[in-house]
Amino acid sequence: MAEVSIYLDPLSQPCRSVYLFAKVNKIPFKHEALQLFKGEHFTEEFRKVNPLTKVPALKDEDFNLSESTAILLYLARKFNTPDHWYPSDLKKRARVDEYLAWQHTNTRPHCSKVFWGKAMAKLLLGEQLCSEKLDPILLQANTTMTDLEKNFLQDKNFLAGDEISIADLVAIVEIMQAVASGQDLFKERPKLAAWKQRVVAAVGEELFNDAHKEILAVLEVKEHLPPQLVEKFKVKLALYTN
Numbered sequence: 064m065a066e067v068s069i070y071l072d073p074l075s076q077p078c079r080s081v082y083l084f085a086k087v088n089k090i091p092f093k094h095e096a097l098q099l100f101k102g103e104h105f106t107e108e109f110r111k112v113n114p115l116t117k118v119p120a121l122k123d124e125d126f127n128l129s130e131s132t133a134i135l136l137y138l139a140r141k142f143n144t145p146d147h148w149y150p151s152d153l154k155k156r157a158r159v160d161e162y163l164a165w166q167h168t169n170t171r172p173h174c175s176k177v178f179w180g181k182a183m184a185k186l187l188l189g190e191q192l193c194s195e196k197l198d199p200i201l202l203q204a205n206t207t208m209t210d211l212e213k214n215f216l217q218d219k220n221f222l223a224g225d226e227i228s229i230a231d232l233v234a235i236v237e238i239m240q241a242v243a244s245g246q247d248l249f250k251e252r253p254k255l256a257a258w259k260q261r262v263v264a265a266v267g268e269e270l271f272n273d274a275h276k277e278i279l280a281v282l283e284v285k286e287h288l289p290p291q292l293v294e295k296f297k298v299k300l301a302l303y304t305n
């Protein structure tokens with residue numbers, strides 16, 4: 064049986080959740096490293112794997128799959144990972160599904176906007192967005208953190224129950240994107256910070272740090288981005304943070 068190929072760039076938060084999940088579960092896979100900052104996701108070769116030109120993407124023989132949450136569930140089912148990641152119990156599974164659905168319009172865009180408004184703006188324009196634009200973005204991200212704590216984490220160890228699940232991986236990587244831009248969303252949130260430590264312990268500190276080392280150094284990126292990419296990114300920044 065041929066190995067599954069997974070296309071990843073660690074600067075991408077959904078790539079990190081897939082990477083963490085595959086590694087912590089010792090899933091054998093061919094790591095296809097793509098660099099978004101070099102525009103490597105626009106090659107003809109990658110378009111054949113994912114015509115949407117986004118990472119992560121998976122290739123399993125003649126089967127191609129995009130979307131991190133679909134990829135996570137595919138890997139969980141194909142490799143029959145321990146039950147706690149995506150519980151077979153109806154209600155426990157529904158809790159994971161509930162978070163995976165919610166995050167698409169909450170944690171994901173709201174933390175990502177912090178990253179674009181701070182880190183990407185610095186890389187593209189030399190400085191973070193003005194406070195008139197950034198303040199509402201930060202307010203939205205903080206409101207989402209409150210919702211996450213109150214409605215999902217509550218008094219449990221992890222977001223969907225007392226054991227770690229796919230929901231925790233999908234959440235932590237998004238929050239870390241804001242942290243990497245210099246916005247520590249865990250600050251003054253001891254409950255959320257304690258949850259983060261439990262997630263780190265569950266996946267292993269070494270693996271967690273390995274997955275996050277590039278994004279945590281993103282502000283030190285000195286290399287020049289290809290000019291066509293800078294133009295694309297500037298359009299996204301303007302649209303995304305308006």
Ligand SMILES: N[C@@H](CCC(=O)N[C@@H](CS)C(=O)NCC(=O)O)C(=O)O
Pocket residue numbers: 074075076077078099104116117118119129130131132
């Ligand atoms: N909903 C998708 C999001 C994928 C996505 O937006 N990936 C970004 C990196 S975080 C990407 O590949 N961006 C490249 C581009 O838009 O040019 C998932 O969860 O996999």
